Amino acid sequence: MAIRHRDLSGSRLIGRVLTHGALIIASLVIGLPFIWMLTTAIKSPAEVHLFPPVWWPEKIRWDNFVTAWESAPFGRFYINSIITSSTGVFLEVSIASLSAYAFARIKFRYREMLFMVLLAAMMIPGQVALIPNYVVLKHLGWINTYQGIVIPHVSSVFGAFLLRQYFLTIPDSLYDAAEIDGLGHVRILFHIALPLARPVVGTLTLYLFISKWNSYLWPLIITNTQNMRTLPVGLAMLRQAEYAIGPEHLMAASIFVLVPVLLIFFLAQKQLIEGIASGAVKG
Helix, strand or coil: CHHHHHHHHHHHHHHHHHHHHHHHHHHHHHHHHHHHHHHHHCCCHHHHCCCCCCCCCCCCCCHHHHHHHHHCCHHHHHHHHHHHHHHHHHHHHHHHHHHHHHHHHCCCCCHHHHHHHHHHHHHCCHHHHHHHHHHHHHHHCCCCCHHHHHHHHCCCHHHHHHHHHHHHHCCHHHHHHHHHCCCCHHHHHHHHHHHHCHHHHHHHHHHHHHHHHCCCHHHHHHCCCHHHCCHHHHHHHHHHCCCCCCHHHHHHHHHHHHHHHHHHHHHHHHHHHHHHHHHHHHC
């Protein structure tokens, strides 16, 4: 029995070593482009074009970030991205929460059929609505405005579907108890459903923020002045002017776009884990 136990322990150890080895290799492969971008951003122009490539420069060139920042109005790009992303996420999560609660708890005629129609909208590519949205916003006078960037994308079918499925898992006894206490649908949503769905709401918020922060096509189409450009569009403008700057400056500018998303992800990650643990204990 001791020999068998030792064999099992040895196989588990080998399995763990292989698993951790595979995860380390996968992490290196995934992180390699980011490491290359970071090291390129602090190289001199001569070191960028060396072959075989140099991974770490002899002298760190922090001035590359200054040159990249001054090559375009990145301060204005940051303001535009923050306003459009935060406003868009707030409206989209709010509308998705209301829609999800209505389809999960409120009984009305043709509810299931309407929900199927809602899900069918997920199969339509977003590019199909580019021209109709642009024509409508042109008649409204919203071209080159914040509302023009945000409003056409404040409805989230995926968010409504995700939250509805979670709301359906909440026991009916909680909803019934809240109704007995005199709470209406709005108060039940904000005091019962959403607090219990905090992990899902947090995940949805993070997903939507990253999507809107990295959005390129629609802000490019709907804006026509540099003062209204967002960070991805500004980065593309800087890339087109690469002949006037170096690849090291382009990589430095890419870090300007990437770092806020990474910071928000790591800050929100702790909240997501706490929310999931709290939800598991409550469940």
